[in-house]
Amino acid sequence: MLKLHPIVLLGSIICAQSTIAEVNLNNMNDDNPNYLTSIPLLQSLKINNKQLQFNAPYVHELKNRYKVRSLFVESKALPIVDIQLTFNAGAARDEEIAPGLYGVANMAAKLIDEGTEKYTANEIANAFEQVGAQFSAQAYRDMFVIKLRVLSDPKKLEPALGMMMEILNHSTFKKSSINLVLSNTQVGQKQIQESPSRMMNVQFYRALYGKHPYAEPITGTQRSISKITPVQLKQFSDQFLVAQNLNIAITGQLSAKEALQLSERIAGNLKQGQKAKPLAQPLDKSNFDIRHLNFNSSQAHVIMGHLGTTRFDPDRLALEVANQMLGGSGFNSVLMKELRVKRGYTYGAYSSFSFSQVPGTFSLSYSTRQDQLLDSIQVAHQALVNFVKQPIDQKQLEETKAGMLRAFPNNYSSNANINAQLGSIGFYNQAASYLNDYPKLLEKITAQDIQDAIRKHLHPERLTIIVVNEKLDKAALEVALNQNLLPDVPKLSAPSIEQIPKTIIVPPAKEVIDAPVSFPTDTPASI
Template sequence: MNPTLIKTMCPTMPCSRALLSRFTASFLSIAMAATTISGLATTQVWAEESHQAEPSDAPITSLATLSSLRNITASAAIKTPAIENLPTKTGTPTLFVAAPELPIVDIRLTFDAGSARDSELREGLYGLASLTSQLLDEGTSSQSTDDIAANFERLGAEFSATSYRDMFTVSLRTLSDPAYFNPAVDQLLAILKDAQFPQASIDRILNNAAIGQQQRKESPGAMVGIRFYRELYGKHPYAEPTTGTEASLKKIKPEDIRRFKDTYLVAKNLNIAITGQLSRDQAQQLANRISQSLPAGQKARSLPTPQPLTSAKTIAVPFNSSQSHVMIGQLGITRDNPDIYALTVGNEMLGGDGFSALLMKELREKRGLTYGAYSGFTSMRTTGPFIISYSTRGDQAVESIKVAKQTLQNFLTQPLDQQLLSETKEGLLKSYPLSLSSNESILGYLGMIGFYQLPTSYLADYPKKIEAVTTQEIQAALRKYIQPSNMLTVVVGQPFDSNALNTPIAPATAASQPGESLALPQQAIGTEPAQPPVTPDISPTTQPAQPVHPANTVIQPISPSIVPDASTEAISPTGQP
């Protein structure tokens, strides 16, 4: 930083020298930790400039927290925040992490009130949780939505409410100064206790939703997601889109929204997460203040367990698009599954983000069938799905499906590459500290840990358990939860000859075959009549469509896409998408 600029910012000489000295020391620490950049010359320049300024007596508190990813050679080197479990007078579970470095406090209230609860109060109200979250701050009996927004803005606070499949979250970020903190919390509680749902606000949000639903109907990538979940989950609460459909949203009335809030946004259905510049006692007082302000209510009942497919099934949905969008998968695991660490590493090897993942190598690098192919276990309160997903040129859909399934089969049956295992674990461990780099990310962990009732040692255990995973554990876990003979395949795009799925795979090159060609299992194939890009919204039905190929399957109509879901993510340390 230019000394002249520092003097402009702070005109008094002691102040400018102190600032310059602090900046110089901080820069040196970061530069030395990150990399060696022309070591001698760079050090001399900064040493001379540092020598010109009088050192400050005030300690630089951030130096103790600086580190470099290059120094992370083992899980023992990874520092994780200490999670405290705070008892409350109402029995509401509360987790707290002290973060005194910044004068802010983050609060997340997580209710068991996701879209899986949409139809518990009245049948067919898909999208009710989503609509409630969007309307929560639209006014109280004494404030309009503009009044609420102006109050949060005056206090420098941020409020949000979001619904997912499993959970409904309400978040507040505020300054820790009591002059701002207390009024912000008061406003949060006023919303939760006295939210009104004006018809004008409902109409506005429904109009916006209708536009979004229409756009999703024009996207094959959106269609494949909703169709996959409906085929996999059938009548289970996870089957329907979190945003609902045009037909279901029209059925929702203001009294449905009020009843949903009064039933599920209650103390006994709540987990609290707090991080920021508070002491333990202050955090405990805050948790009691929140939980005692809400109606006690009742905890939501347990969700039913979905039933897995007993045979392979392929659903082909013709769509006027040059690209075909593909999802292949089946039911997987719950969030508290003890095999989650082995499955995390194994999935990263099979279909993670990097180019070293096997699906990426086989489908993209060797054959040029797609720009990217990925896999993931989606872990939720009850059994979530395992999904392989990608898009490809329409005339390459059959070949890509065969290669993807063959790659999965080989991964389950053939010895795993030890070098790939080592590289995968190293990548997971070195990226892990980045997910703990902010109060917001730590808050996300706390919300997930509390909601899914994971141990408070989860953050510290994660790197140790990832590091300990072996190839034997990976394959044992994958074979336990993945049955290639019972896969669901959904394709939205150009029509194709489904019989070709059972023919051998053509090798990519002599040196890059996906493995010994295996006959794919016979499948039930269902197809639908060709549709234009925009289709009318139809509510779910149990009436079977007339299949082109013999099939014993129920074909459900297309509906809007499933939005990304914080409670239905591929496995990651945060449990977020």
């Protein structure tokens, strides 16, 4: 009896019959491991460039008579409707309720479906469950997001929509519910103290933003949330969760006319209110700011960065490409090559931009052994200096752009993803055609565009640096950083074989997190 290789069996299932006919199964020798019998079948799965062409969905700009921006994408594949209400009511608005009252938006999101004047929390949950609907609320730094997913059948849609409006207009934010959140937050605060990467993240934002609304954690602090009252949560809801501070995103099995009617019903049945006022501009620094957090760990955790730019900046797309090249594209990135591949200082080094209503952050982060700390920081900083000063590598640029284009369809690979993009486009006042325009905009970006953008927005001479470990020689570190800024510093080069440590990669302890530092931003609702 012929014994087939498991991969061949899998391939034969998924390949077309005509393809299988071209492969002579009798010539396959499973006894020779050097002969990969699956190659002919795998070759048949090659995708040509034409097959990689994905069309972004058409976005309708609905003319909502309440002047609430409403975007809609029709999706006939599934009998589902996704609704996202995005309010300009994130954690940045907390202190507009009371000074020092951090965590108001986050607590409002957690408690908004915990009861209204007519319904208990259980009755609300049962109402959604009976029609198969999913309801959620989440606060970010800029946004307060309400999501509803329900079947498009009016018998399912109407009850779910009615309950969503009941919640938005009549939540009571009971004291007993607040006490439960306080109890859970105490556990969360303890977890932060036990996580060097999370401690580093909190201190990084505080160091960068000072007294600005972005400075404090979205969840607030134990002290601040203990002061929050039902009256203040109700005030937050009445002031910010209103029609004129909202944009609406709808995706699903509806016509444009039905979507318009739905958006007007939502806007018309909400408190009208006023648009939130613009946020203050944060103040940037003019030199290095090195801070140390004592933590007993086998690894040292490092983050360095500075204020970035806004979501509205015309350089944003060029900076996204630059970030992919610097530290956002795995082993092909500059930071990974310098810190891991050449020197074995870390498992992974990453960079990121966050783009917000006012300047967000630029940062790079990694963890390393204690004895490699100063050397690794100097190498990471020198890599940033060189990235700003030296010409952009044209080959790396083309590879990066191609990768971003291939990945872009993931942004509209499902109804939920599409709706998230609509919410972001509406919130940041981008054109309704943005999803279609993106590939063309990306294609037009040149090496000179990127060079101009990074020289304008990246500042290796004024970084805020947070180090979490047992000890740090700040003076020695500052000397090394200033040395990197001197014009006669030689370019980075790979160490010789003799210089490479015998153990290049040291497996981290279980508690070490080698993924990029997870900043509480508006990522879930951004492109």
